[in-house]
Amino acid sequence: MPNIKQVSQYAGVSTATVSRTLKNPEVVSPKTREKVLNAVKAVGYRPNWLAASVKSGRSNSIVVLVPNLVNPFFMRIVEGIEKTAQEYGYSVLLGDTQGNAELEHQYASMVLSNRADGLIQLDHSYPFSELDAELGADIAMVSVCERIKGDHGFPCIELDNHGACRALTHHLINYGHRSFGVIAGQIDSQIHRDRLAGIKSVLDEEGIIFTDQMLVGSSYSIENGIKGARELMELEQPPTAIVCFNDDIAIGAIHALKSMGKRVPEDVSVVGFDNIPVTPYMDPPLTTVDQPALEMGRRAMDMLHQMMSDKPLSRRRELLPFRLLERASSGPVPQ
Amino acid sequence: MPNIKQVSQYAGVSTATVSRTLKNPEVVSPKTREKVLNAVKAVGYRPNWLAASVKSGRSNSIVVLVPNLVNPFFMRIVEGIEKTAQEYGYSVLLGDTQGNAELEHQYASMVLSNRADGLIQLDHSYPFSELDAELGADIAMVSVCERIKGDHGFPCIELDNHGACRALTHHLINYGHRSFGVIAGQIDSQIHRDRLAGIKSVLDEEGIIFTDQMLVGSSYSIENGIKGARELMELEQPPTAIVCFNDDIAIGAIHALKSMGKRVPEDVSVVGFDNIPVTPYMDPPLTTVDQPALEMGRRAMDMLHQMMSDKPLSRRRELLPFRLLERASSGPVPQ
């Protein structure tokens, strides 16, 4: 790889001039500018990004922690992050954590060692070990979709999960449902609490009792949906409506219900969450809550950029609006 | 951020000793080692990765070019890449290209500027502009899933697409089908040619004529599947079997067929490609070709690592085996 010195020699100027020509072309005379540019082309020079970064002390990279790459909803958020990062001149380092704390920690450490300038966390955990806790305290970090556990005060972008679940519940109640099951994803998370609270608040208002046995499941997977639906249907009083905390769970649940001979929505209504691309094409098309994933990613990156530029944040928390998509997997309660 | 000098002063040793303690602990005396380690902890020191990289001239990062993040099949490959990269001590820079040549070029240029040491391309295009062509010629690059266009001689990992399509076609012929439609994805690609050739080779052997009008579609999307299926069904002699070049297309096709009142597979058989996680749960479950995506990613990274370490490659091309998954979207030809 040719370096700046070779260019300077070829052009018969100093390295400083080469550097200037490339960064502030207007500050060098047109004549030398041309000489330098020609030299650059002639020797095939590309500025060494690493070297430039040591100087500036900034890597212009960020790390994104994703619990699961094979999840269209998460990746749509990442898409938004990356697009925006690109605009700001940042690169995205992918951290596939699989929800593994050790991995999260490893990736997060990149910020501590100047490998990245900031961090976006899609999961809810605080990805620094006790050892790094102090160091990590004043790092540029934003959480999107989930909210970082504990009282660290990191900003976050999230959906109005409480409101969305209220809307979902009202939707089902309007169809006459009085018996609700819930198949949850990650239990120990803010999302879980917000959503459950949203559902329960409406049920309370309507005087509907929600018993613990109506809450099943513990992961955002199709398999969990299958298992959860079976569990619910084996109850003495099975629910007529099932709220699933993501679309994969709903897909699994519907599959399980069908194979048990139940019709959706005639016998049981099922609703999901996220509005992943395949949901309109399921049989039946899935009633679900659309999350503005791309926009969430964009906002998260905007916010992170603010933090990395040491600009004050206008808000530390953004609650984005949901859209309830009423499709065919939910319907009137059976007689 | 504390630097190595501060640690050395705190510990009362030279910076070299600090550096050694951290990289080759066994080469310093236990006593100084302890002093240094204490100092490190005391000042909260983390080695600056950027600085270390300038020295070594290696970033220990790679770029992965992905045409579409919201595609479980692609992301499963990326998962394999990342896992393996991790093992080798590399980080993954995400390049969401959307098939955009300009973006591909930008991301690829990172290798030229020492921001990354190598590149894995999931799409088929050669991501260097003419200007960079010479520079790009001896870069560590591997293509996985697709094969890089042109005669650049970059190694690649791919599925036995030809064989897979032969198997798919035989499967359908065994069910008595004689009239085949194909809904294609990206037309201008090696995959497309290989797959089409695979299908045609079997049809030829069986004396079945395949006319151009039976080939429709031009992108790997659900919408393309819907459109393609409609086009095929509007023909005077619609096919009884439709081969889709990925699962999304198949999902769209089945949806369209159903809404036209056709039953799958009783009236029309549909098969897909990739075996994305949702396919077993579609209605009907999709007959498809499983690609060992994780393994493909792993092999790609293995190969790239070889190249980046200047080790000779055992092979320049790896053809991975497919698995035909016969599920319920394909069946006997209607009478």
Added chain:
DNA sequence: CTGTTAGCGCATTCAT
């Protein structure tokens, strides 16, 4: 075993 010195490639003073 440890310290001194030099240098990775670049960008930014400070002179001129």
Added chain:
DNA sequence: ATGAATGCGCTAACAG
């Protein structure tokens, strides 16, 4: 407008 010199933070060669 340009060049010489300095330093970013770290590591490796060389001494001792």
